[in-house]
Amino acid sequence: MTDAAEIQTTAPPRREVAQRPQQPIVPSQTVSGNALVLVIAIMSFLSCLTLGTVALIRDSASVWQSQISREATIQIKPIDGVDMEAALASAQRVASGFAGVREAKIVDAEATARLLSPWLGEGIDLKELPVPRLVIVTIDENAPPDFAAMRSMLAAEIKGASLDDHRTWVDRLVSMGRTTVIIGLVALALMLTATVLTVIFATRGAMVGNGQIIEVLHFVGADSSYIAREFRRHFLRTGIKGATGGGALAVLIFLTLGWWTSRNLATPQADQAIALFGDFTIGLSGYVGIAIVIVAVAALTALTSHLTVIAYLHDIEMPGRES
Numbered sequence: 001m002t003d004a005a006e007i008q009t010t011a012p013p014r015r016e017v018a019q020r021p022q023q024p025i026v027p028s029q030t031v032s033g034n035a036l037v038l039v040i041a042i043m044s045f046l047s048c049l050t051l052g053t054v055a056l057i058r059d060s061a062s063v064w065q066s067q068i069s070r071e072a073t074i075q076i077k078p079i080d081g082v083d084m085e086a087a088l089a090s091a092q093r094v095a096s097g098f099a100g101v102r103e104a105k106i107v108d109a110e111a112t113a114r115l116l117s118p119w120l121g122e123g124i125d126l127k128e129l130p131v132p133r134l135v136i137v138t139i140d141e142n143a144p145p146d147f148a149a150m151r152s153m154l155a156a157e158i159k160g161a162s163l164d165d166h167r168t169w170v171d172r173l174v175s176m177g178r179t180t181v182i183i184g185l186v187a188l189a190l191m192l193t194a195t196v197l198t199v200i201f202a203t204r205g206a207m208v209g210n211g212q213i214i215e216v217l218h219f220v221g222a223d224s225s226y227i228a229r230e231f232r233r234h235f236l237r238t239g240i241k242g243a244t245g246g247g248a249l250a251v252l253i254f255l256t257l258g259w260w261t262s263r264n265l266a267t268p269q270a271d272q273a274i275a276l277f278g279d280f281t282i283g284l285s286g287y288v289g290i291a292i293v294i295v296a297v298a299a300l301t302a303l304t305s306h307l308t309v310i311a312y313l314h315d316i317e318m319p320g321r322e323s
Helices: 002-010 030-071 082-094 109-120 148-158 165-210 210-219 224-263 268-279 283-317
Strands: 071-076 101-106 133-139 161-164
Touching: 030 071, 030 165, 030 224, 030 283, 082 101, 082 133, 082 148, 082 268, 109 133, 148 161, 165 224, 165 283, 210 224, 224 283
Parallel strands: none
Antiparallel strands: 071 133, 071 161, 101 133
């Protein structure tokens, strides 16, 4: 008993073996991994920018179409022997007499001069220039007037009068809006396709670089779902980082443009930009679309890497290699 006790007391103390932290199959911080985050961020930024621009142009075209369809224009050309003011009053009277016309308003000389000032300068004397005068006719969109009858009556009663109901411009705006949306969606699809191909190459490269480790894990019993899950987690984090960064930058661009237009409302540059694209506010639908693009890019990145790993592991499972 004494010897046993002495042996027990003289035995070296037992050390606690610290468990080595499990290393991921795919290293989290590598040059190629950082490059992939940057590439995904760039593609996400371009995708979100494209989607936001499409939403912006679509909304602007809708506003243009609505504004144009609510108005018609009577133009009276200056002709010798014709009293312009009397002709304008007659055109206003004729237009107001049609059902479906809400208002007929004469564009006075001062307003006409302001319209022409960007091209002809300030202080224009319209009496010395053969400038046509206008009557703006506001119509009921739900029950428009008979434009053919109005056009015939104006031509019969007033020399040099013509009616423009803007139908041609409305049709062109509708066509332009649809074409822009289609082009934007095609560009968005191409960018997402390029992102998927990039992730495929990155996944294949990561698997080739860690090929021996993956094959050992696979042949000692690690199933394909475990290895694919590790890659999916890694590339999901990569996709979230890149997509969030690119989407946030696109949102910042639109917010900056909106702030710029709000601070420069009285300048000619801002007026022209607002006339073309509105106030650069993409609205709730635009921001929701950007959020969907971010989620879609992250999900596509994870799904693509998962399917690529499954296909790679299926290729190495060949009869004769397991024996």
